[in-house]
Amino acid sequence: MDAERSALTTLCQEFDALIGETRLHSTERQELLERIVSEARARRPLLTLLGQLLNTDRETTLRTLATGLPGAGLGIARQETFLCPDGACDRTAVPPPAGAIPRCAVMGRPLERG
Numbered sequence: 498m499d500a501e502r503s504a505l506t507t508l509c510q511e512f513d514a515l516i517g518e519t520r521l522h523s524t525e526r527q528e529l530l531e532r533i534v535s536e537a538r539a540r541r542p543l544l545t546l547l548g549q550l551l552n553t554d555r556e557t558t559l560r561t562l563a564t565g566l567p568g569a570g571l572g573i574a575r576q577e578t579f580l581c582p583d584g585a586c587d588r589t590a591v592p593p594p595a596g597a598i599p600r601c602a603v604m605g606r607p608l609e610r611g
Contacts, residue, residue: 500544504543504547504558504562505537505543507562508537508543509537514593516530526550529546529549529550530550532546533550544558577591577610578590579598579607579609580608581609582601582604582606582608582609583604588601588608590608
């Protein structure tokens with residue numbers, strides 16, 4: 498997987514947690530996240546912008562993304578996974594500890610413990 502694709506994957510997987518974390522910071526950082534989202538939606542490169550958000554250079558950003566975005570990746574209960582409620586897709590979700598049970602975006606039903 499190339500670096501930009503990996504960056505987009507990490508952003509997508511941890512987006513909700515990243516939004517929550519960024520809201521605790523300055524308006525400037527919130528605007529930077531909005532720009533990152535805009536660039537991601539346009540499928541343009543993200544690494545430089547993610548580096549600005551993380552205050553890291555390109556190589557450090559790549560290493561950081563490999564372990565998850567700060568404020569989003571730590572403390573995940575990896576032993577508890579949730580799956581599609583009717584087995585129609587391969588989605589798996591791992592919520593944060595004591596977090597809400599993930600829901601199926603298509604059916605609106607809670608995912609089932611895996």
